Amino acid sequence: MLGLLNAIQSIGMLAGLPFSPYLSDGIGRRKTVFLGAATMVLATALQTASHSVRMFIAARFLIGCGVTIATNAAPLLVTELAYPKYRAQLTSLYNSLWFFGAIVAAWATYGTFKFKNSWAWRLPSLFQGAPSILQCVLIPFAPESPRWLVSKGKEDEALHILAYYHADGNEQDPLVQYEFQEIKAVIEFEHNVGMNTGWKLLFSTPGNRRRMRIIIAIALFTGTSGNGLIAYYLFEVLNQIGVTSSKDQLLINGLLQLWCIFWAFTAALMVDKLGRRFLFLTSSGLMTLFYTIQTVCFAQYSKTKESAAGHAFVGFVFLFSAANSIGLMPLIISYSTEILPLHLRAKGLGVVSLVINIALVFNQYVNPIAFAALQWKYYLIYIFWLGVQFVFLWFFVVEVKNRTLEETAAIFDGEDAVEQITHKGEMQGTQEVDSEGKDENV
Numbered sequence: 399m400l401g402l403l404n405a406i407q408s409i410g411m412l413a414g415l416p417f418s419p420y421l422s423d424g425i426g427r428r429k430t431v432f433l434g435a436a437t438m439v440l441a442t443a444l445q446t447a448s449h450s451v452r453m454f455i456a457a458r459f460l461i462g463c464g465v466t467i468a469t470n471a472a473p474l475l476v477t478e479l480a481y482p483k484y485r486a487q488l489t490s491l492y493n494s495l496w497f498f499g500a501i502v503a504a505w506a507t508y509g510t511f512k513f514k515n516s517w518a519w520r521l522p523s524l525f526q527g528a529p530s531i532l533q534c535v536l537i538p539f540a541p542e543s544p545r546w547l548v549s550k551g552k553e554d555e556a557l558h559i560l561a562y563y564h565a566d567g568n569e570q571d572p573l574v575q576y577e578f579q580e581i582k583a584v585i586e587f588e589h590n591v592g593m594n595t596g597w598k599l600l601f602s603t604p605g606n607r608r609r610m611r612i613i614i615a616i617a618l619f620t621g622t623s624g625n626g627l628i629a630y631y632l633f634e635v636l637n638q639i640g641v642t643s644s645k646d647q648l649l650i651n652g653l654l655q656l657w658c659i660f661w662a663f664t665a666a667l668m669v670d671k672l673g674r675r676f677l678f679l680t681s682s683g684l685m686t687l688f689y690t691i692q693t694v695c696f697a698q699y700s701k702t703k704e705s706a707a708g709h710a711f712v713g714f715v716f717l718f719s720a721a722n723s724i725g726l727m728p729l730i731i732s733y734s735t736e737i738l739p740l741h742l743r744a745k746g747l748g749v750v751s752l753v754i755n756i757a758l759v760f761n762q763y764v765n766p767i768a769f770a771a772l773q774w775k776y777y778l779i780y781i782f783w784l785g786v787q788f789v790f791l792w793f794f795v796v797e798v799k800n801r802t803l804e805e806t807a808a809i810f811d812g813e814d815a816v817e818q819i820t821h822k823g824e825m826q827g828t829q830e831v832d833s834e835g836k837d838e839n840v
Contacts (some may be wrong), residue, residue: 405762406455408755410462415752418470419744427475427543434468435533437461442527446520461526468533470747477735477743478543481564482577482802489732490666496727497659499529504655508648545740545803548581556581577802584740584804597745605810606742610749612794613734616678617750619787620726621757624689624780626765628654628715634766638773639699639708650712657716658723665724674733675797681725682791686784688718693777700774730754736798739807 421430438461445457473492480488506522513521541563547556557569557578565571601607627635632654633647641647665677695711698704730750738746768776798806 405759407458407462407465408758408762410459411466411751411755412462412759413459414463414466415748415755418467418751419748421467422471422474422744423546426546427471427478428537428540430471431468431475432534432537434464434466434471435530435537437464437467438530439527439534442523442530445526446523464530466751468530470744470751473731473735473747474546474743475540475543477732477803478545478740479541479559479563482573485803486669486732486736486799487667489735490669490728491663493731494659494662494666494723494728497655497662497723499526501652501655501659502528504648504652508645508652511644511648544578545581548578549585549740553578553582580802580804581740584808600742600745600749603811609737609742609746609810612737612796613746613750614753615790615794616726616730616733617753618757619682619790620730621754621761622780623685623722623726623784623787624777625719625722626758626761627769627777627780628719632715634769635696636712639696639711640703640705641708641712654716654719658719658727661720661723662727666728669728669732670799673797673799674729675791675795677725677729678791678795679788681721682784682788684721685718685725686781686788688714688721689777689784690781692718693774693781696774696777733798736803736806737796737810739811 418430418434421433425433441457441460441464445454445461448454448457473489476492477485477489502525503522506525510518510521512518541559542555544556544559547553547559557574560574560577561567561569561571564577565574568574599606600610632651636642636647636650641650665672669677692711692714695707695714699707699711731747734746734750735743768779796809798809801809
């Protein structure tokens with residue numbers, strides 16, 4: 399039952415995956431976010447009002463559907479609207495904000511665990527709907543993605559949004575014209591080479607297969623790096639190392655989320671200075687190291703029951719979580735959206751969500767069974783897998799810093815595609831500005 403309660407939200411997310419990319423590409427990023435948020439608001443209300451386990455499970459399933467719909471469109475909107483200089487930081491901060499929800503959940507349960515009635519779980523459940531309510535209120539005031547607008551032939555509206563948010567309303571600003579013409583050049587390039595929007599296109603060209611190999615791998619790593627034992631079964635693990643007080647367990651969980659958001663935010667803000675490849679490899683290497691020492695501490699406590707070994711284990715849980723927070727957490731969404739071209743971005747993120755949720759469902763059913771049977775020896779499997787992850791990231795992750803969104807996506811299609819898009823954007827942007835007699839240098 400514990401496995402089902404943990405997994406049902408991920409199962410709901412899987413159920414929403416086939417539809418979310420079509421909503422993002424069909425009705426737009428903004429409307430899709432609203433639809434997903436509204437679904438979560440209704441589902442949270444149902445969850446809070448639940449009077450049976452079946453009703454609670456059904457509500458969590460609907461929350462998962464809403465999460466998939468909203469989280470397919472939201473990062474696309476952030477990535478495609480952000481000012482170029484801050485795009486990487488903002489998109490990396492997007493996924494790092496997962497820890498904000500984890501903080502609210504951790505400290506809400508810490509504050510209510512002494513309640514003697516059903517509000518001990520109803521109140522944290524109620525808090526779960528707060529971000530979605532905020533989204534429903536604010537998203538109507540947000541602009542639509544200019545890249546999506548251009549793809550739908552709404553070029554004037556797209557240019558107005560780019561100018562308003564990137565140049566104080568000046569539509570002839572050189573940066574705005576360069577962005578606008580480059581977006582148009584990419585969409586024209588995709589149209590000229592006969593690109594469609596079907597799912598098969600994700601794997602139909604060498605460049606796309608290269609993208610998907612990286613994206614599927616890092617999505618799989620995100621859900622299978624040993625962090626599942628911490629995220630979903632921390633209390634079970636703490637019981638095994640002698641930390642059995644509910645108050646102490648909830649306090650450790652609350653402090654862990656604060657610790658993680660600090661490191662995730664730090665990495666997100668440094669992503670352009672340090673580079674994606676450096677963060678991926680540093681994160682993976684440190685995760686392998688700290689998980690190994692963590693396992694040694696767990697094994698030592700299991701044999702000797704020494705409190706020092708148990709305390710050391712908790713310390714290395716914090717270090718491992720920091721390592722995870724500087725790589726996979728901020729980069730899984732931002733890196734995926736960067737390397738995907740416009741016509742594949744929504745479906746590519748759908749694949750990311752699919753792989754992550756399959757991994758989570760697998761872990762949520764397997765972890766409690768395997769952990770109960772193997773105890774600390776189960777950690778040895780994750781140590782080996784973390785080593786495999788480091789090797790893969792070393793050989794396949796491509797550095798993409800200091801490039802525009804269109805140039806980044808085109809790297810995988812060859813340098814000719816990059817040069818064609820960049821040159822066409824520069825030429826058209828210069829012509830547009832010159833025709834208005836504004837500025838000859840774009």
